[in-house]
Amino acid sequence: MRATLDRIAAIVVKEFRHLGRDPRALLAVVITPVLQLLLFSYAISFDVDHVPTIVVDLDQSTQSREYLRQYQASSFFTVVAEAKTMDAVDSAFDLNQARLAIVIQAGFGQQLASGGQGEVAVLVDGSEPTSARISQAYSVAANQLYNQQLTQQWADAQGLDLSSLGMLEPRVRTWYNPERRSSDFLIPGLMVVIIAIVTVQQTAVTLVRERDLGTEEQLEVSPLRKGELMVAKLLPWTAIAFIDVAVIIGLGRWLFGVPLRGDLGALALGSALFVFAALGLGLLVSAVAPTLDTANILALLIAFLPSFLLSGLAFALDQIPVVLQWLSYAFPARYMVTISRIVFLKGGGFADVWPELVALAAYAAAMIAISTLLYGRRAAR
């Protein structure tokens, strides 16, 4: 046991020396996550407002100007141009200058004045589907609101009392994040993705490099065992990843004001297990990849995309096809995103996240065992 620890320690010291010799790389490992956090937390959002809108008023009446005022006043729309013809709409859509066009047909004012229905065409640019759906909903709501006002005015003029009609009124409450701050949504999940990207890439190349440089044979003739090598390769990066975790939690907490409502101990244990699981995944890549190029691409493939898309960070996992839901269990990010959200936002502790903690622990152990096995088999050949 003592000898094992000594041997592991020796490799850990060696790995740290390698790192120390390349301070630029070390700096990148610590600085990159911070930059990514800042960038992502500002840039990732599905919220749409200030939809660039072009209005075409073919009626030019008091009523049409009155109707258009609601688009000018609302923060959901930004009127970027007021045109006289439909050609302007085509070119504005072609050049991506507008996403929405409001066209008031001639005769709009007359129709309304005579108690009829004024015609308006709302054109939505469907080429950006996320914004298109939301723009569509906004314009439906704006028109409903306007119609309610018209009805009210008409009823008042006719001397009718509309208040005798019962109505249901939705009162929406957003739990855990009442103001719907996007940093609260994002930072707990982003932390996981950023750590996954940094860690998998780093360990993915570590064993391949020893092989490339020919130092693998030297390690083999040393008394070091395979399992010891694996653990020793992981430890330095665990330490660095933990610094990243701490920095991100600190920035999230103090710079972005993300609440940390739950048990910090559960989060710390979860992070440790997750870092080990992600590094183990990287190690597995390193054990199977024959060259550095392959290791790099493989790491990129399994670290970046699945942790981004199959973790639940931006896309809800219960919405995707079942086969992909199963696939998402094969990557550690989904467990950690769940833990992180429950602890940060929902105020959970060990009692709430133990299934994910157990899963991560099992995952990490399995990864290290499999990569030891595969690496051993390859070395024996």
Add this chain to the structure above:
Amino acid sequence: MSLKRIRLLIWKEFTQLRRDPMLIRLLMLMPVLQLILFGYVVAVDVRNLSTAVVDLDHSAISAKLEASFAGSGYFRIVAHPSSESDLRPLLDRGTATVAIVIPEGTQDRLARGETAPIGIVVDGSDSQISAIGSGYASQIIAGFNNDLRDSAGVSLSPPGVDARIRVMFNPTMDPVNTMIPGLIAVIMMISLMAILSQAVVKERESGTLEQMFVTPIRAGEYLIGKVTPYAVLATAQMLVVAVVGMLWFRVPFSGNVWAVLTGLALFMLTNIGMGLFVSLVSRTRQQAQQAMAFLMIPTMILSGFIFPIESMPALIQPLTRLIPMTWALIVLRNSFVKGSDFGPLAVPLLVLAGFALVIFTAAVIATRRRISD
């Protein structure tokens, strides 16, 4: 410029590639994997939100309201907790992500002609769910109110605005139709940058770069020989995406093929330039790899590939214009979805040409200097 020397170099690169059969297989698997992920995860239509209904009214109205939620296709009712306090554990564990609370006395209030509040609780830890869930819920309640008014026999004919909404270019608003054209550019960037950023630094690390210098190969020949195999590979990957996208995902193409090819060629030069540049300034392969990740991740996020640029804060939006990918995406998406021709695409194509000229030339000059040193 000797064609023979270039051919020899290309042959050498291909031989090196072949020595690692896993790499080629991975590079061909990559577009398929990304197609599946982006086609089915990013382009997913949010439906069947797990919903808990707390019915404290137990009336005909509350049953009808629940039925209209269940029948909408947006909500899947998974639990009927008996009180609001039972909701907490359901949302905490994520069993339900939306809850509808129908307070006691709802039917009586409606009968008296009052406004009856309906509680909609959404899980705020997930931005997609909370935005979409609350939107759909409000929409369903608005529809319910209309039905109420109609069934009450109140037939009013006040003047109103008849707004006809028409979605242009992509009437179904299917996200796949914009995702897959974008993926063509993303695949090219990932594979060219990932491999080329290693290209020169690899030769330097293994010492073969010096050997190259003492041969009669000139810088231009070296570059062409080095880059061609990977450009061919990237083209094959793009073809996979385009073919699968159009045949399997049925993405329509209505634009000008030449405009798309021009845009892709310019974007390819830009990426080759960026990859070589990273490879030249890095001292170790690890540095090259980190520099590449450093460039690639912001590109993916800020180019509007996944998250619409319009949703970004006003301060970030100008930044997205500095990313070549942003412009490549405009060319691809407008061609596929809007059927744009050279005319409307002039600005993005010119910007791409500018990027290609500056970045590629800089990379060539830097390589030449490095080699002739």
